[in-house]
Amino acid sequence: EYVMQHWKEDFMFGYQFLNGCNPVLIRRCTEIPKKLPVTMDMVECSLERNLTLEEEVKRGNIFIVDYELLDGVDANKTDPCTIQYLAAPIVLLYKNLENKIVPIAIQLGQKPGPDNPIFLPSDATYDWLLAKIWVRSSDFHIHQTVTHLLRTHLVSEVFSIAMFRQLPAVHPLFKLLVPHMRFTIAINTKAREQLICECGLFDKANATGGGGHVQMVQKAMKDLTYSSLCFPEEIKAKGMDSKEDIPYYYYRDDGIKVWEAIKNFAEDVIHIYYESDEVVCEDVELQAFVKDIYVYGMRGVKASGFPKTIKAREKLAEYLTVIIFTTSAQHAAVNFGQYDWCSWIPNAPPTMRCPPPTEKGTVTIEQIVESLPDRGRSCWHLGAVWALSQFQDNELFLGMYPDEHFVEKPVKEAMAKFRKNLDEIVNAITERNKNKKLPYYYLSPDRIPNSVAV
Incomplete structure (x- = not known):
């Protein structure tokens, strides 16, 4: 309801890059790209610090989201x-004096030119609104296909298959990981049969159906690196790590707390079973598991940064944290907000029925309505985002391990400590969200299922 009332506002548009269901694309802009020829004259009225655009960039107040991956992807012709x-599109955003992130320029194509204008907040109301709707639609496509499908569902399946193939059920790492693989292969099989298959939901409702989604996954594989799955590293690489600088990035704040809790738990378990780095090196089943992920999951691509072997306890702890965090917290962060953010169709159109505008001053409200999806596609879309946002009746949340795979007392103590840490995070998030019009709770551990199961 809040989205429905405020979706047109620039603040709401900017807020979603930080705390919506796709909070992974925004990065600090260190240089305005040549393909986005924004001038000071264009954005002067949006800047609040009496600085030039170049100075604002140097101060770290400019951010960018680039949907280059969609360039050249075939639209649905089914x-x-x-x-x-x-x-x-390419979006330029600005941190204003209230520390809010707002859009200051939008170009809807990658190649600058007279038929690819840069839309500005100072333009006619409908020009600016339609440009933002196009960005929201592009964001939806990247979210569904790359952020959600590839980087949580499909990656988790790689981990899951390697675990079942290489780790015997008595292995401590099998016992540690198996709760985080619950139902993943099953749900992905269902997705292949109903969502991403021929005549599936993507074909029925999304502009990336009919093969575009496959092109996107193939293109996105080059950015699927080990370091990009290490949560704190990825946040830092995007220049988004400073809490003082960007205070309202709750996805980052909560994610780092959960990452640390998982890492501490993984370290505790590893130190129980691996007395030294040497023991890690000599564990042939562990090494086979790691190699399986590298060879079959990442196709042996060195640039992926995935290790072929693990030789130290510290590295093993990080590796297991990547697996557990991706299958639990990362999936929760990008999945369970879909109904909140995507059920109001103009805020996340799954397809557009008119081409992007090529000139300014011509957009009408009728054109906007004609561009948005028809009722049939809107209904398919609504049903999907509602279903994907539901928890299961018997959901097991992070830290809940009802199946007793471990019997050793030290591991049970490590689990109790893990649960205590998670409870503290839940309390801190609950406290922060009090009286907030827009509470952020997707990374609260009591709302993070153990595995990719929906």
């Missing part, structure tokens, strides 16, 4: 009655 369109 329905001859409805022509569908995709765009590959």
